[in-house]
Amino acid sequence: MRLLLNVIWxxxxxxxxxxxxxxxxxxxxxxxxxxxxGIASFRIANYALWPFGRTVVDRRDAGAGSLLGNIIWLVFAGFWLAIGHVVTGIALCVTIIGIPLGIANFKMIPVSLLPLGREIVRVP
Known part of the structure; x- marks a missing residue:
């Protein structure tokens, strides 16, 4: 099922x-x-290509640098990328088949807003 959802996604x-x-x-x-x-953005781009079967978790060793970096990211890139997720999620939720994809889009908003101090891991 994950493979099918990832291909449609x-x-x-x-x-x-x-x-x-x-x-x-x-x-x-x-x-x-x-x-x-840039490195965080490339990591999230990989996640945006194939999101089903993976999740985002907080890193416990992230410090004040991640907080400051997230604030800068939010202002310059995160806000715009989150808007893209909202628009795409709403468009996908119009159809019944697209609802799981729209929900996946909404689940990507937090990592698009604050990517530093998080990592993407596979779900068992």
Missing amino acids: LVLSGFWMALGYTLAGVICCILIITIPF
């Missing part, structure tokens, strides 16, 4: 959301000081 919204995260990552990597944001 990839076609309907995953590719475009991953493209948005990749664009944000490239922009962040152009400036040397924002390379950690």
